[in-house]
Amino acid sequence: MTGGSRCMLGVLVLLCLCLLVPTEAVGGAKSRPKPQRRPPKKPKVNPIDSTPPSQNIDIQQMTGKWYLLNTASKCSYLMKHGSKVEPTVMTLTGPNDQTLSVSTKTRHNHQCWEILQQYHLTSTPGKLTLKGARPELNTDIVIGETDYTSYAVLFYQKHGKITVKLYSRSVDDLSETMLTKFEQLAEKHGMGLAYLFPFPNYSHCGDVDQHHKINCVPTC
Structure with missing residues (x-):
């Protein structure tokens, strides 16, 4: 009886030891969790691509004079x-041969300058290059939004940086509602009040002293 008890005690001790020892794979190597694959990176979206025209823009109605x-x-x-x-x-004049002629008049060094450019139409109405x-x-x-007769909001992007401009058909200030809406659009693109620059609505250039025909200028 004593021998049988000792044998049973030995079996129980071995069983307990087996339960306490971590499980090992064949060959003695410990099992490891499989490495998790990193989720694929989301494709980079340009800010301009996330700002489609809010309406089917009629480019012909955009022609004429706009005050910044x-x-x-x-x-x-x-x-x-x-x-x-x-x-x-x-x-804005045109369109002609898939281009829109753009004349921008402003002052530089106390002289009136006219900058002449060509905006190329794309297959998407309201998108230009x-x-x-x-x-x-x-x-x-x-051309993000416009009613053709009083206001227009234009987005410009170069080198991944975006600029938003608010134009008016007249030199009179727009309604407070429209100005607030413009501020909200700017905020959506990470530009709060510190990045808003109002332009004078008086003393615009008539006759120009300098003409400059250029293909590209900074978006601001």
């Missing part, structure tokens, strides 16, 4: 000289 009232931008030039911006007026010397220097433009 406000700009939202992180442009370094505006950050330094935003308090000294000059009255600016843009005139100002071509640079190389494709990577192009400026993408979206």
Whole structure:
């Protein structure tokens, strides 16, 4: 009986030891959790791509004169000289041969300058391109919203940086509702009040002293 008890006690001790020892794979290597695959990176979306025209823009109704009232931008030039911006007026003519002629009049060094450009139409109504010397220097433009007769909001993107501009058909201030809506649009793109630069709505250029025909300019 004593021998049998000792044998049973030995079996129980071995069983307990087996339960306490961590399980090992064949060959003595400890099992490891399988490495988890990293989730695929989301494709990078340009800000301009996430800002489609809010309506089927009729480019013909966009032609004519537009006064620049406000700009939202992180442009370094505006950050330094935003308090000294000059009255600016843009005139759109065309379209002709899939391009829109753009004349921008403003002051520089106390002289009236006219900047002449060509915006190229795309297959999407309301989306335009100002071509640079190389494709990577192009400026993408979206007419985000307009009623054609009083206001228009335009988005400009170059090198992944975006600028939003509010234009008016007249030099009179727009309604408070429209100005608030513009501020909200700017905020959506990470530009709060510190990045808003109102433009003068008086003393616009008539006759110009300098004409400049250029293909690309900074978005601000």
